[in-house]
Amino acid sequence: MKYKAIIFDLDGTLTDTLEDLFLSINYALRYCGLPERTLDEVRHFVGNGIRKLVERSVPENTYPTVIEKCFDAFRSHYILHQQDHTRLYPGIAFLLTALHAKGYKMAVVSNKMQAGVDELADMFFGGVIDVAIGERPGIPIKPAPDMVMAALKELHTEPSEAIYVGDSDVDLQTAANAGLPCISVLWGFRSRNFLKAHGATVFAEEPQDILRLV
Numbered sequence: 093m094k095y096k097a098i099i100f101d102l103d104g105t106l107t108d109t110l111e112d113l114f115l116s117i118n119y120a121l122r123y124c125g126l127p128e129r130t131l132d133e134v135r136h137f138v139g140n141g142i143r144k145l146v147e148r149s150v151p152e153n154t155y156p157t158v159i160e161k162c163f164d165a166f167r168s169h170y171i172l173h174q175q176d177h178t179r180l181y182p183g184i185a186f187l188l189t190a191l192h193a194k195g196y197k198m199a200v201v202s203n204k205m206q207a208g209v210d211e212l213a214d215m216f217f218g219g220v221i222d223v224a225i226g227e228r229p230g231i232p233i234k235p236a237p238d239m240v241m242a243a244l245k246e247l248h249t250e251p252s253e254a255i256y257v258g259d260s261d262v263d264l265q266t267a268a269n270a271g272l273p274c275i276s277v278l279w280g281f282r283s284r285n286f287l288k289a290h291g292a293t294v295f296a297e298e299p300q301d302i303l304r305l306v
Contacts, residue, residue, distance in 0.1 A: 095306050097249040098191065099240055099272065100221075101258035102202035103138060104280030106184050107212060109204075110135055111177040112170065117149050120166035124158055126150055135281050139262040141203035141233050142166065167205070174208055180216055181279050183299035190303055192220045199223035199243035203233045203262075223247055235265035240272065255306055261290040275305055 103109045110131065117137075118128040129137070129149050137148040146163045154162075191198060198221050202209050209226030217224070223246045225231070225239050232238045244254055256267035259280025264287070267274035276292040277299075278284055284295065296302050 093194070093196070093306070095196070095253055095255045097197040097199070097244065097247050097254040098302075098306060099199050099201055099243055099254055099256045101256075101260070101263050102200050102204060102209065102212065104259035104282070105257060105263075105277055106180060106188075106200065107178055107216065108181055109174070109178045110138070110281065112174050113138060113145070115176070116166050116170040116173060117145060119169045120146065120162045121149060123165040124150075124162045126154070126158075126162065138281060139203070139260045141227055142170070142205065171205075171207070174211065175215065178212065181299065185216075187299040187302055188217065188220045191306070196306070197222050197247045197249055199225065199247055201234065201239045201243050201266075202226050235262050235269055237266065237270035240266060240270040257296070257302060261287070264290050264292055275302060277302075 100106055114131050114134045117134055121128050137145050143163060146166055147159060150159055150162055200209065200213060200221055204226050206226035206228045209224050213221060213224040223243050225243050227233055231242060240256065244251060251271045254272055255275065256263065256270065256272040257275045257277065259277045260282050264274055264276065275294050275296050276287045277296045294305065296305065
């Protein structure tokens with residue numbers, strides 16, 4: 093084992109959450125009388141938390157009060173519907189089970205709301221993922237390293253013993269800020285060329301590749 097612990101991003105890495113995010117943001121935009129977004133637009137807007145998703149989705153120069161109304165509508169809708177279409181990517185269940193059997197400590201670190209992270213962790217990762225950290229008061233979200241450091245503390249693991257796995261430029265920045273090497277997955281929300289342009293050097297084309305890389 094090269095590492096003792098693996099820190100995973102959630103959306104676009106372990107779970108395909110795009111359709112539920114897309115449906116909830118367009119519900120919020122309709123509710124506020126704003127134009128809707130395409131699936132591909134939403135794909136490129138995610139990664140920095142739901143507030144940034146809303147800010148990127150509304151038209152330029154939208155009044156702050158309207159943005160706040162849209163954020164509240166999105167949050168309320170997504171809490172109720174975040175499991176409608178969300179699923180594990182193919183091969184992820186096998187990967188996590190295999191890593192757990194080999195003795196790796198594992199954590200999920202996400203810019204999603206903590207309640208949402210807990211709900212998906214209970215649904216998909218019971219008994220396999222040791223720590224699940226989402227957006228919560230007092231911890232800056234990614235790409236700040238604080239969430240990763242909090243996860244490592246709970247895992248009783250040093251940064252030198254851990255590796256990060258994610259699908260976006262935000263994940264690359266997060267890993268770098270935390271001093272961790274990063275595996276960039278190619279089944280998520282960003283392309284290989286995009287990731288390479290943002291500094292990615294190690295790629296997993298399918299989940300089973302991660303077993304070889306760690």
